[in-house]
Each structure stands twice: as C-alpha cells, then as structure tokens.
Amino acid sequence: MQFKCNQTLPERAIHIALKGPDGKCQRGDGTGCFIANNVATTPGDMTERGCTYAGCRGVVGGPVKDAIQLTHGPIGCAFFSWGYRPHLADSDFHMKYTFVSDMNETNIVFGGEKKLLQSIIEASAEFPDAKAVFVYNTCSTALIGDDGRDVAKQAEAIIGKPVVFFECEGFRGVSQSMGHHVGNETIFRQLVGSIEPEGDFSRSINIIGDYNIKNDIRTFEYLFEALGLQIIARFTGNVSVDDLKIMHKAALNIVHCQRSATYIADMMKEKYGTPSINVTLWGIRNMAQALRAAAAFFGLETRAEEVIAHEVTRIQPYIDAYRQRLHGKRVFIYQGGPRVWHWIELLRELGMETETAATTFGHTDDYEKIFNQIPEGALVIDNPNVPEIEEILNRRRPDLFISGNKERYLAYKLGVPFVNGHTYDTGPYAGFVGMVNFARDIDKALHAPVWNILHQRARPAPATHHAAHGFEEVES
Amino acid sequence: MQFKCNQTLPERAIHIALKGPDGKCQRGDGTGCFIANNVATTPGDMTERGCTYAGCRGVVGGPVKDAIQLTHGPIGCAFFSWGYRPHLADSDFHMKYTFVSDMNETNIVFGGEKKLLQSIIEASAEFPDAKAVFVYNTCSTALIGDDGRDVAKQAEAIIGKPVVFFECEGFRGVSQSMGHHVGNETIFRQLVGSIEPEGDFSRSINIIGDYNIKNDIRTFEYLFEALGLQIIARFTGNVSVDDLKIMHKAALNIVHCQRSATYIADMMKEKYGTPSINVTLWGIRNMAQALRAAAAFFGLETRAEEVIAHEVTRIQPYIDAYRQRLHGKRVFIYQGGPRVWHWIELLRELGMETETAATTFGHTDDYEKIFNQIPEGALVIDNPNVPEIEEILNRRRPDLFISGNKERYLAYKLGVPFVNGHTYDTGPYAGFVGMVNFARDIDKALHAPVWNILHQRARPAPATHHAAHGFEEVES
C-alpha cells in the first residue's frame, strides 16, 4: 500500500493500512503493527488538522448558549471561530457574538492581563444577561506568560458570575482533539456541581458528547423523554450554564462522542458516582439500542419497545426507498474521530459499504472500532493530508465522500459526490428522523444530474496551462 | 411662438400659446383665439394620449375594489391595464386580478357574445365574494357588433349580482378623457341609488373625482371626519360596489377632479337634489379652503379652523424648509387635465413658478383656469407630442418636469429633473401631509447629485453614430 504522492514522505506509510483477509491491519510499512495515530503531523504535509483552540472554542465551549465567548488573544482566532459551526440553540445571543481581548503589539510586549480583565468586565456589562464568561487562551498570550487563570479569578469577583478560563492555546497537542479535552475538563471542574438543587432526579439523564450540530439533539431528546426521562444537561449543545452546574444530579449519563467525552463520564462516576452508558445515536439499530440501554437502566423496557416501534414504522418506508437507490454504493468517510465508526453501521443500513475510512485525530480505540466494522480490503488512513485525499478520490473513485467543508470543494473538483458530515448539508442527521435527512442528502449528492454532465466530454475544453497531477496506479 | 419640430406640422400652432402681458392668450398662429383643445390628434404626431378604454378601465372602473374587472376583447387590453395604476384599496382582491373574454380570430368572425356570457359566469364562480362584474368593451368587439349590454343583462339574471357594461371601446372620442365620462355615467346610471338604506345621512358626504392614487384619500378623509362628517362613497377610489349603491343619500358632494366628475355631481343634483362644492385637495391653501367650504355647508366653521390650524402647524416647518430649497425653481407641468391648474398654487406655496403647462385632454375651462394662474410669458400647450416635449425641455430647460411614466425617461435622457404627477414617486401627495411627500419628492428630484455629474464633461465620451437633434432656438 503505497501512495504515489508519498514517495517523498515515507513516514506516512505507518498511518496507512488495509484490512486484510484475516481482519487484521496490514500497515503500509509492511510491519504488521497497528495503524499509527495521535502523533504530530509532518510539517508541510498539507494536513487537514486544526488547533487546540479550535477544538475547545469551536466544539465544546461554543455550544454553551448563555456564556460570553471571549478569546484572549489577537483578533484572528476570534473572527474565524465566530458563528460558522452550526451547534444550534434556542437563544438569540448564541452564535451571534464573538468577543476578543484584541491583543496588539504593545500588549504582546508589555502583557495583556490588564486588557483581558477590562475586556471581561466590559463584555459582561454589555451583556448582563449572560450567565458566565468563557475565556479561551491563544498562542501568543500563553507565550508571553499572561496569567489568565488569575485574571479570571479577579474578574469573577468583580462581575459576580463564573469566569471560566480555558488553557487551549493552539500549539498544545497534535490536533484540535486536545481542545475537546481541555474544554470538557475545564467545564467539568469549574462549573459542574457548583449548585445543589432540590428535587427528584431519579429519572434524569445527561447527554454527554453531542454538540447539537444542526439540532441533532432535537432528533433524540424527545425519544428519551418519551421513555419518561428528564434531560438535565446536554454536554455541550443547546445548554445553559445553569444546566451544567446541576448536571451531577443526573441518574445516568448517556455518552455519545466517545473520543471527547468518555472521561467526563468517568470523572462524574468517580466524583459523583454517576453511572454511564456508551451509545451511538445515529442509525436505526444504534438509536434503538441506545434507547433500550437507557430503558434497561431505568426498567422501562416495554415503553422503549413501543417508542422504537412507533418511530421505526414512521421512517422505515423512507429508509427502504432510499436503500433501493443507494444499495451497493462505496463510501469514503473522513471525519474527526468517532463519527467514522458511528456511521459504518448506519451506511450499511442504507445498503452502502465503507471502503475507505480516515480520521483527523482518532486514537487506537477508534481505529479498532473501525477495523472491526469495515469489510476486508478497506483502506484506513490516519490524519490524511490533501494529496492523499486527492489520490484516494482519484484512484479509488468512491461513490460518496463524507467529510468536512474544506474537503468539499476538492471532492467537487474531482467530480466525487460529497456530503458534509461535520456540519451536515441539510441536517439534523441523528436519531430516527435525522437518518431520513442523511439518506436524502446522500441521495441528492449521488443522483444530482450534474455528475452525468461532468462525465460527458467536456466540450469545449480549453487547453490546460500545465500538466495534470501525474497520479498513476501504484501497486498496493 | 413656433417650434422647430413643428415646421412640417403647421396645424399644431393653434394648440400652443403664451400668456401675454395683458394676461391674454397669444396663440401660435397669431390669431388671438383661445388655445385649441379637445380635438382629434394629428395622426403620426407621436401623441402621448391614450384611449377611451384606458380611461374607463384604468381610471374610473378600476378603483372599485370588489368588482371583477372583465375586458371584453382580445388579451392585450386586459394585460396592459392590469395592476399598474396605483389606485390603492384595502382589499386583497383589488388590482391583483384582470379578467378577459380573450377573443380569438374565430370569435371575431363568428361573434363573441357566447364567450362573454360564459366568461362572466366563470369569473363570478371563481370569485364568489366579488360584488359585481364590470365589463369593458373594446374596439374589435364593438366593431363586430356584439351586444354586450344584452349579454350583461342575461348574465346578471344568472349570477344574481350587477353586471355593468361599459361602452368604452378605444376608438371613441379623442382621448382617454371620453373613457372617464363613460365610466362615470355608466356607474352612476347602473349602480347609484339602487339601494335605499335606513339611517341619518344628514352629516354625510361623498368624495367625487378622486381616484386614490397612492392612497391620496387617506390624506384628507380623516380631515373631513374630524369635522364630524361621514364619508359614504369615494367615487371612485377604495370604494365598494355597495358604497356606490347608496351614495345618493349623502348630504353633500365634494368634487375634486372637475374634468371627469362635475357632471356626476350635476346628475346627482338633478336626480336626487344633492348639492355639491368644487374643491382642490392639493396644497395648503386649497385644502384649507376645501375644509372651510364643507364646514360652512354644515355649520362647522369653528371646528374646521381648529383642524386646519392643527394640521398646518404640523407641516408648516417642513414646507418652510422645503421652500427655502425649492424657491425660484421653474416648473413644466404636463398632466391629463385639471391637475395642472390644481397644482400651480401648490407649487407657488413651495416657492416655485409654473412656466410651462400642458394637458393631454384639457378642455377650454381647464385652460382658462390655467391661464388665470400662470405668470406672464408662460407657455401653454395642448396635447403635446414627444418632439414638442423634447423641444420644450431642451429650449426652456425647466428646473422640474412633472408628468407621467412614459415621459419620465425622456426627461432623464435630457437631464431634466422629473416627478411623476400621474402615479407619484413616493406618494400620497394630496392633503396637508401629502404635500410634504410631494415637496420631498421634488426636492429629491432637484437635488440628486447625479445632475451635477451629468453636467460634468462626459469623459470618456464615445463618438455618436449619428447627428444629434438639430433643435435651434427659433424666434418665438
């Protein structure tokens, strides 16, 4: 398994593997070791990875709907992370604002603590209804040694509401994944359990590790509620600071993203004794399984079967119709981490097979789950870079590529149908009804007439200035 | 007074006149007779006049808000008269629909009566809430001898609501003015007085001859109401068929357009004994005068002065401010008829002088009123055609041209500021508050920076293909 584009990058071989006939990992360097992962990117390899700040501010902190999202640093980090990730919420404030201490050269030379303190106070004064201030640290303010933690403490005393400081400077870790951890841990330590409410929480749950992309949560929370369960907090998606403060009261944690959130469940288990279950909330079988597991915990099995039967009856005709149209299609999924293995089963329910799988920041446990599910001969690649993706799309010609916005236009330039798995095309995709959306988007992507047009002889075709990529089939 | 463009059209001379130092009319042919008017257009002279159908359907019948507006003829007349005249009404049906019996060649050969009958029945069935069907005759159906009057009678019996047939075929008369008469008379004869309601109508009025362009009526009806008067019908603007049926009960008719409506007042006087007053509802002095006259009739003089004082106090600062900006500007007004003399005083209240006046279909009484009001040396022209208008705009260079949509773009091509007096730019223009709108529109027209830009040397200027109009100053 060698990539033409990697002839000058032999170190990439250990990040590329096939699933062999024995179900084992056949790594690109021929060693038989498991696929390498969670290591630093080769500089200049055109990685798709982002930074720790992005993971913390964009994925975990951002969805909290009534916190002021304040970046401590120069303007760019705050501008770029503003309002593009569709972690929706029922709030007029959420996603519409970004705050930044706006470090300039003088601040970098003389320190930015004062300006940060003033920024927190001003921001809080401008938006008195906000329930907390989340402060995200960045590369430069970390390097100059600003003590943001101390400033946050001072500010908290002045404004009288929580100021949560995230040490998520972009250079930490090897990918945005580190940011998810920083975000989760910081919120857990600083907010969770800070209030002890009265009440009966014996039938309450938290959803942990679902970030409510395009209102995903709305596709399944009514199902848990239909079991008779109360959802305290969604960690983090359409969630308020006050919900987070009392989430330790829940009787059970439902853990969705098992890359970014398992250890939150573990910490809650340790500190509060809260049990948890790991679930997948995408796909019919998985969603049903999640409901059954939650129901089993609370002894609500009969109700669960009723709910499942009712929902599946509603959507099955659609799924059947789409399966007819999607059957046999080969998919390349490239996602951050767990979604890859979350979706293999879902795609199979639509009649599709995952023949290539890649993650940006998956760890060994993610890759193990992937290897368990993909068919023989499937390709797995860790932290793929642009030329590798291009080579895969050109050589393997998947029927569908599921990835993110940056890769969308590359797929389009190569004539490969694409669905955005990060932020969805027209989501939500989770739960039973979301799966119909997902299937419909896949169907749109695959069957749009433009693909037939592309494959017609491009006439008139202009002379190209320069030679095309010389990808050739290389023995794999 | 000769126009260069009329060298080959000597018959136009009698339609052109100056107001001499003695206040008399100095006609273009030097005879000293009064300006010729109300005669057929010279064929091919590029007249701006429309047809009788247009006047009847567009101006008088159209504003009735709950009648089905059905054209008996081919498609064009119905298409072109559909929804472009902003005689507004508080109705979801009004102006949004046009109906036509859609004569085709076979109908023209074999007669269209059957199709007309069917059209009325179908239209009525489609819109059962409509209160009447107005049927407008056109050139071709008149020529082939369809007896629309008889069809209307048959239809009335079938659908059980009034079917009003207008003999407004386009070729009748010399201009659209004939259409106003046909419309008024037909409505008067067929609808007015057809119901005898109970009640006290001793303090009620009708507004006759205002067609509610851009909601003009809303600028003055509240003033009459403030006097304690009840308005029964607006003939015709924002009026229902039912209002028209009982308008003979009014104690007084207020006549606005004295070209199209005086004889309606006369007929009501004759048949029902209703007295009437002629008013102008544009401009401060005129509007005040109208309120005083109505008040005098009902003995409400004190209330009138209160109402007038309140309104004038509100708007006078605006008028003063605009007068400063508009003072001394010279205006060319070209309107259908009476608006020319209605507005001379209004413009003077804004500090502007009417130096050229023209009407499409004014009669001798209109021109007399114009001559009475314009300054010495002012030019008057009857039924001006395109080259004449162009010559006036080029030679006299008025600061402002008030005309209609067709002439707007001619004025613009010649760099002359323009306000649409037919349908208004951002009206209403009537009443006290409407006058502020009018002044504001004039101000926008005069002071838009684009005129300064035009007068800069047009650089780069392309070579023109062909010679420009050779208008020279001709001794007048």
Add this chain to the structure above:
Amino acid sequence: MTSCLTMQDRAVAINPTRSCAPIGAMLANYGIHGAITINHGSQGCATYPRHQMARHFREPVEVATTSLTEKTTVYGGKQNLLAALKNIWERFHPTMIMVCSTCLSETIGDDIPGIIDEFLDKRPEVTIPILSVKTPSYIGNHTTGFDNFLKEIALNLPDRRKKKGETNGKINIIPGWVNPGDIRELKHMLREMGLHGLWITDYSETLDGGYYHPRPHFPRGGTTVEELRNSSKSLATIALQRHIGGEAAHIYERRYNVPAHVLTMPIGLRNTDAFVNTLVEITDHTIPESLGVERARLLDALVDTHMYTTGLRVALYGDPDMLEGLVGLIAEMGMIPAHILTAADNRSWGERMVELTEELEVESEIILKGDLHELHKRIKQRPVDLLMGHSKGKFIAEAENIPLVRVGFPVEDRFGYHRRSIVGYNGATALVDEITNMIFERRATAIVSNTLLETGLERPTDIPITLRNGAAHHP
C-alpha cells in the same frame, strides 16, 4: 418518469401570462437603427405598449399612432395612415418605417400594404423601406407580432442580387424575444470566437442606452437597414427561438440560400453547447480558451450548488421558447420543472416538451392555453419551491410565499433586469447564482458553513423522497 400535457379549459382568461401582437413588432423594430413604428389603430394600442416597455426597459419608448376614432370605423383608416406616414417621414426622416395593424384596423379591413404603396407612389423621394406587419391582438400573442415582423424583414429587406459564392462573412443571428443583456452576451460569445454576427434585430443598446449629451436624434445602436439588406449574403442564419424567428430563418434559406439553423434558446450548458457547436460547424472556427473557461465555471457552479437545488420543484410560465431553454438548465440543476405553463395553444410544442422532460428524467405537467390563475390553483394543489417567470407572477409569489425568479418580459417591479443575461455560459452561471441565493434567502435565515440550515426539524412525513433525478415520491 412520465410527463403529461394538459390544456386549460375555461372561456375567461384570468391573469394572463401574455399580451398582444403589436408590442412584439414594436420591440423588434426598436432593434433597427432609426426605424420608427406607426401603430395603425386606437391611441391606446400605441400608448399601452409604450408604457409597458418603459416599465421594463426604463427607457423612453416612442411609437406613433394613427389615432383612429369613430369616424374611421365608418370611412376606414386610410387618410389617417397616409397622414401619419407623411408626418413621420417629414418630421423624423427615419431609416425605415414599420406599420403594424391592430384589432381595429384589421377588423375594419384597411389594406395597409395598398395604402403604403399609394403613399410611396405619391412621394417618390421616400426611398426608405416601409414594411407592414399584421398584428391584430386576436391572433396569437405578443410573440406573434415579433415573429411576423421578422418574417416581413426576411421577405422584404435582404438584397436578392447575390453573386454565386458571394458572402459578407457574417452570421445572421435572430435572438428572438430576449433582453438587451442577452444580446450583449451573445455578442460577447461571437467576439470571443472571432466571428461577426448580423443581428436580426439588435435592441441591446437602443433599449438599454446610456446618457449622452446632446441626445442623439435616434437612439444609439441597432442593426442598420444596410446591414439587413446585406443579410442575404451571410454564411448562415441561426434562430435562437423556434417560434420567434424560426420561420424567418427558413425564409433566408429558401429565398437567399442562406442555411438555417433553428436552435433551442441557449439557456444552460447543453443548450449553449449546441449554439457554440453550431457556430463551429458553420465556420470551422475553433472554440477559444476563454469560452472553455466560462463553460468550466458554469460546470463548477452547477457542482457547487447541486446540494441546494436537487429535488426542488419549480413552476415555470411564459413563452414557449424561453420555457424550452429554461427546462434545460432547471434539469441540469437537478430541479423538477413541475408545472410548465404557457399561454400558447401549441400542441406540437407541448408534445415536444413532454418528450424533452422525459429525456431529461424529470416529471412535468405541461399546460397549454394557461393563465396565472390556473397556475396558482395548480400550485395550491401541488406546491412548488420556486417560481420562474415575469413580474406578473408576483401575486402568486406573495400569496404563497414562494420565491419568484424573475425572467422573461415584463419585469416591471425590479430594476435593471433588462441588463441581465440568462443565455450563454455566463448567463446560466448568473442564473444558478441567483436561484441559489433565492433559496438561501427564503429557506434558511442563517447559513452556516455553506450548508443550509433548515429552521425546523422536518418530520418524516414532510420529506418527499427524491427518485431518479427528481420526481417526488411519498411512500
């Protein structure tokens, strides 16, 4: 995947999509430099179309009328027409006069060609062409007038004296009823290909003119009468609307031996390719890189937008030629032209549209002799996501809260649409952009990460499943 053809069955027309013949002849005549129209009829027959054209083009529109009155209905309109011809000739010295008839003059039976001959006999100094065109409102519609005028041009103006093999090296292009911006786009394409078009006719500048001081005697631009006389020596004629100019092209072929190519209006990729390929076929010129880039950019736009457009249902109304062209682009965008309504009573066109839509794998209902009230009722029965047509559809758009993509004539409630182009690769790209933005504006108040944000959670029963390339299927 089957389309169907239906015909509206009602005597009364309610909110027609069409107007009448004279305006078509007037519009086409505006494309000839210095030509003046005399409308032989009531004054309204000139004034109404002038109004309508001014509202669309926002230009002064000048047309003469013979101002027929009651008297002429008894004695005929001859004296009025003679007077009008005299006055127009003496006052304006136009390069050509076109006399179009009306319901009135046709019904009273005026012999317009005879009257013109009489005028010319009396005035030997008048050497300009004076054409007459039959345009009673009760035959056909506004397109009929345009088409009849083109036939008169083809029959009367071209020079029949042509030596064997003599050529002017140009291609006659009959764009049909389009906008000035469309003609400019077509000119751009020919220019890029190094070709010279002879435009029959060209109102790209006369009806989208600039501000010039002093104002030229005649509007700048337009095809000259000399060029039209020379049009018999062109290499070929391409008519870009079958029903407006198609027959004129065949007249060129029959009478002057100029080969005719009658194409679908070049809207969308396939239809534009056909136009470009025809140019190549006629001239052996190669397709320049610049057009290839424009084509590639259209493809890119189609790819980039397909997730927003695929499966959307569209209602189209207007004239047959534009509808036929538009359906191509609509299908390329993955949308379903669910209702296609025309006022024309043209069964053969309707049958071709059934075939075309089936070939494009979309399911359509084609409605002949239809009006906008009919369309409104059908939309209420089978809803659509988008309306495409002229401004008169705004009442449906407002009532049903459906975005209206304004194309065709008239567009009187927006500004500058006459400057736009919907033809050629660039025109199609612009239309793809506009349609996509309309969807963005209406269906999603917030757009995040370039993906559509549906405002509510859709319940499965609201979700039709897109079958093949579009038709909706509710299981």
Add this chain to the structure above:
Amino acid sequence: MTSCLTMQDRAVAINPTRSCAPIGAMLANYGIHGAITINHGSQGCATYPRHQMARHFREPVEVATTSLTEKTTVYGGKQNLLAALKNIWERFHPTMIMVCSTCLSETIGDDIPGIIDEFLDKRPEVTIPILSVKTPSYIGNHTTGFDNFLKEIALNLPDRRKKKGETNGKINIIPGWVNPGDIRELKHMLREMGLHGLWITDYSETLDGGYYHPRPHFPRGGTTVEELRNSSKSLATIALQRHIGGEAAHIYERRYNVPAHVLTMPIGLRNTDAFVNTLVEITDHTIPESLGVERARLLDALVDTHMYTTGLRVALYGDPDMLEGLVGLIAEMGMIPAHILTAADNRSWGERMVELTEELEVESEIILKGDLHELHKRIKQRPVDLLMGHSKGKFIAEAENIPLVRVGFPVEDRFGYHRRSIVGYNGATALVDEITNMIFERRATAIVSNTLLETGLERPTDIPITLRNGAAHHP
C-alpha cells in the same frame, strides 16, 4: 455639512469586522501560478483561513502548515520549517513558496529568512523564490498581511537588470483585496483599451476556477513568477487600494524606476474615471467607444434610480480602501453614508474621509477602531435604511430588519458573490441595480408604475427633510 471622526473606546472587541494577517498573505499568494504558502505556526493558523476562504470562494484552498507544537515553543520552530520546506518542495515542485509567520512563530522569535537561507544553502537545486512575510495576528489585520506580501514581492522578485528605456509595454496593476470578478472587470477594461496588464497578483481564476478533468496540478491562472520578475520593466504601476499595494507601488518607483499611481478603489463613476484617465495618461491610448458606452449606461442607471435612492442613509463597514471607493458611489446615488466604520486605527485615513465626505456634500460619522457591536449600537441611535459590508453584518441586518448589501470579504452566506464585480463602470451599474432592488424588496411589497409604494401613510414627523445632498434635518 460637517462630518466627524470618532474612535471606538472599548478594550474588548465584540464582533470584529476584521480578521488577521496570514489570510491576506495567503490570498495574495493564490494569485501567483503554482505558488504555495507555508504558514509557520499552529495548525489552526492555516486551517481557519482555509475554511474561511473556502466559504467565500467555494473552492478548495490548500495551504501548508509547519504544525508547531509545545516542543517548538521551547526549542524554536526551525526544524519544523525546514521540514515543511523540504516536503513542499519535493512533493509539489511549486513555482514559488511563501512562508508567512504567525503570532506563535513571531513571539518565539524564529528567524524565518535565516531558516529559508539555510534551506536554500543546503538545497542548491531549489531555484524557485522563497519569500517570507511577517504576519503576526497582533499587528494590523488581514489587509496588513496582503500588503506586506505585496511589498515582499516588490522588493524581491522583479529583475533589477533593466536596460535604459527597456520596457515590456505592460502596466503593473495591483488590485488589492478584491474579488475574482473585480479582477476580471479590470482586465476587461484594459482589454477594451488595448492595454496589457501585469497583475500583482491575479486570483481571478485560481479562486474562481472551473471544473476541468483531469484536475490540473496547480489551479489554472494566476500571474507567473516570470511575469513578476519582468514587472520591473513595466510602463507604470497602478495600485487601486492605497493601503494594500500603495507602498509596493512606491517600491517599484524607487527601486526600478517604474512610475507609481496610487488611486482610490475604482468604485463609482468618479473613481472609475480616475482609473481610466490614469491609463490614458500613462499610455496615450484613447478611451474606446465601448468604455464610453459602459460609462453612459452607468450614468443612465444613476439617473433612473435617483428617486429611489436619494436621501437614504447607509451604514458602511469594512476595510478603508473599499470604504473610500464605495463612498464615491454612495454619494453619486444621493445616499448618505451616515456611519462609516472600519477596524483600522488609521487617523490620517479618517481625516481624509472627513474631507472626502464633506467634498461630496454628505454628512458622515467616521468610526475608527470600530467593531460591529459598536455599529449596531450607533444604528439603534441613528437608524439607517441600508447596510453595506461583508456577511458578518447579517446579525445587525436581521435584528434591525435592514437590508444588507453584501460587499467585501467574507461573503459566506450567499453564493457566487466572489464572481461579482463592484469596480469599473459595469461593477458600479450592477451595484446600483442591486441596491435599488434591495430597496424595492424591503420598502415596498408592491411596485406600481415603476414608483415606490410606501405601505403606510407617513406622518410628517416621520419625514426627515433632505438638505443639500442628503443630510437629514428634522425641523
């Protein structure tokens, strides 16, 4: 008529109009054929701008990062940069490499030029230029990165060996931060004038590319390195944005004796005239009829729309150069640029804007160091009819129900705006059309007879009186 200059006084920035320097350098580098950017910093410093550019241009955007991590904050980023240079060179064989710095690499003090020299010393076979540009986020904003890159080009790429009088006959044009559509419009203007531009730089095709199969190794288009080397022999340099490329133009003048012309961005009639006249001045070419027609058509559009636009109050925000250009067109349309807000801390520009607006007879408040939250608050105090700026203003537009005319960067919630042009006569006409249509859509649900229909009767107290050319006055 007095304008005023204010400065926002707040430590925290809330909803900034600006982003940071690296994206500007990356964008500019996309205008060089086959050039690759290495961003020396955290991965996010490459990934965020890529995301942002993809959302605006809807194109794949490929930028390398040195992937700095904690270790490098201790030991420096040299090894990472050397590795990145090696990998990019060996894997892509680009025509040029541009290394831009970040907060991180600047703060740790990496000597990027020194590291590049070390790389080149070790790899003599690498003969392509490798430029470094300083782009820490804490200095200036996104425009700073673009401008710094242009200065580096001007300093490093042009060939200094030039014989006396030697010329390539071209004109260097530095468009600044514009859209692909703007560059195409400028190219069109030069083509019409028979002139050859040398574009510094040209991303008109690289970031608005077509679909080609097979995909070219590097995106089609862009200025070649050879052309840039040759740019010292051009007749003149025209910079169309003072703050982006103005200094580079002066470098060309000082170092290579290429005369510099630094103009206002050519938006609107007057500003476009200045550009055209500069071209005439440089080359003695005459202005062709075609440009005259475009100019006349813009005048016509301004005349035709003035009754809709005169006196409307507009809030503008964005980068200084675009604002300076836009104000020209806004004033020509009779509108009042009531609030003009920029993020830049540029007092001399602010003072020039005060003078400019006073010269244009409009009353404006110019706000420096401003953000969109500030603009929102000011609009609440002194309302406007229209917003103009990039997509991030949508939150104000939605909250206040004010139409937003999208110009500048980024436009991420609409499709195909990168294809549009706002420069030149055609760009201005298109903007006049668009603004007018926005007014039509919002202020009047029904448009009748081409005149605006106000929905309610305005009471006098709601009616500001327009004084001079615009400023509102309540008596």
